[in-house]
Amino acid sequence: xxxxxxxxxxxxxLGVGLASYAxxxxxxxxxxLRAQVQKLADEMVARGEITTDEARRLVEEMMKQAQQxxxxxxxxxxxxxxxPRRIEIIEEDEEPxxxxxxxxxxxxxxxxxxxxxxxxxxxxxxxxx
Numbered sequence: 424x425x426x427x428x429x430x431x432x433x434x435x436x437l438g439v440g441l442a443s444y445a446x447x448x449x450x451x452x453x454x455x456l457r458a459q460v461q462k463l464a465d466e467m468v469a470r471g472e473i474t475t476d477e478a479r480r481l482v483e484e485m486m487k488q489a490q491q492x493x494x495x496x497x498x499x500x501x502x503x504x505x506x507p508r509r510i511e512i513i514e515e516d517e518e519p520x521x522x523x524x525x526x527x528x529x530x531x532x533x534x535x536x537x538x539x540x541x542x543x544x545x546x547x548x549x550x551x552x
Contacts, residue, residue: 456486460486
């Protein structure tokens with residue numbers, strides 16, 4: 424029956440072996456990812472969609488994102504943003520338009536006037552019956 428020291432030693436070697444294997448797999452995965460991103464960038468350059476400088480920057484950015492720790496992405500997703508992200512849609516031929524924001528009190532006054540007019544019309548209709 425092996426002693427406690429042998430069990431600890433085997434557990435340590437198992438941990439080192441697993442860490443080494445995981446490191447090799449991760450290195451292989453990153454290498455494969457780099458090859459795929461490079462291939463995609465080369466295709467885009469061949470089609471004339473981007474320049475060679477843009478392709479180089481694209482590959483570098485993708486590799487930086489791939490090498491970042493995944494825990495930072497998970498923590499960023501758990502915390503909701505303080506306010507919604509603003510999106511502006513601009514047509515190609517049009518300039519951005521400004522939207523006139525009316526104070527809420529003007530809208531409320533208009534609605535009150537409309538309600539009063541409708542009430543008066545209802546009373547007239549009820550009398551005419």
